Amino acid sequence: MDPIYTFCQTLYNCTYLPVHYYRNGRLQLALPDTDFPFDLAGSHLQALCAKEQAVSYLITKQFHYFGLIRNRERGQMVLIGPVISILPSPASIRDIMREYDIPPEYREQLTELYQFMPICYFHLNVDSEDTSIASLHTSGSYEAKETQSFHNTYHYEQLYLDYTRTGNVDGLKEFFSNAFSIQAGQIANNTLRQDKNILIVTITLATRSAIEGCLDIESAYQLSDIYIRKGEKLQDTKELNKLQYDMMLDFTRRVAQAQLPRGTTSDIYKCIQYIKQHTNQTISISDVAAFVGKSRSYLSRRLKKELGFQMNNFIMRCKLEEAKALLSYTEKPISEIGSYLCFSSQAYFQNMFKKKYGVTPNTYRRQAPTRNTS
Secondary structure (H helix, E strand, O other), X not given: OOHHHHHHHHHHHHHOOOEEEEEOOEEEEEEOOOOOOOXXXXXXXXXXXXXXXXXXXXXXXXXXXXXXXXXXXOOEEEEEEEEEOOOOOHHHHHHHHHHOOOOHHHHHHHHHHXXXXXXXXXXXXXXOOOOOHHHHHHHXXXXXXHHOOXXXXXXXXXXXXXXXXXXXXXXXXXXXXXXOOOOOOOOOOOHHHHHHXXXXXXXXXXXXXXXXXXXXXXXXHHHHHHHHHHHHHOOOHHHHHHHHHHHHHHHHHHHHHHOOOOOOOHHHHHHHHHHHHOOOOOOOHHHHHHHHOOOHHHHHHHHHHHHOOOHHHHHHHHHHHHHHHHHHHOOOOHHHHHHHOOOOXXXXXXXXXXXXXXXXXXXXXXXXXXXXXX
């Protein structure tokens, strides 16, 4: 086999950049092998060949980067490109179609083609320790405008964070099932640290969104700490990406379970937060009223109107929900769980649990679909 074939295949497998191999002016290999009827790279071959250098490159009006490596004696050429630094916008797609005379019916196919192209960000070397923030910012802005390589994360963040905020699990799954390309800034000096830093940022944003969606504040922060610690232990980017996906789904599911009716007042929100953070204590209506700064009768009426529960029933509901979690995800003895949640007796705990869920705590633990004690 021609060793250039092996070289091109290896280059593509490592970078996923489009690669074309020509011998004596004839195309021998094109990677990726798509059925797209227009050759974005081949149309620039003549302009690249007109240059004298063995290695040459050009940049198109739409900021497509192409590079050519030539061996004139053997008549061999390897053309790399297009390489893009930002995913083309719908307006840019229209300009590209005009530039390459691509008919309108291929618009969707062209858009999909770009979705699978890797984004290559071109950074200026401005990392010296004594460089000021102002200088770094100015240099970075200059480069971004020259290459049109702007951050595009804000739009995507708002989309997936809104799914978390509203507890929309199906919407989040659908969002992540679609192919898209995010252009994030460089926040580390190596790929693994970059991915870990992005994970930490994403966890932080998801935590805030989950709290806005009425997830218990302490639970949200505890969950945040756990995911950050777990992420720091990982040494593989694929595992980090999976953890980020699992984390987003976890937060979103918990928000869905804790979702409050639209229009819940701040007083009732404070009630809920207080109760959920004190399930391991004997809570009375007076305790909640003192924390919120309102009367017992007022809070009882508001909670009944907004959530449909009597205050004492809602306190019991929160204690039993925590009992379910402790039964599912820990090995704590059932007697210890009942005492921790301040039930007056084990018999009372068992009876209230069975009344609520139809099975005893012991039966629920055996039937729990997820046991994770690691």
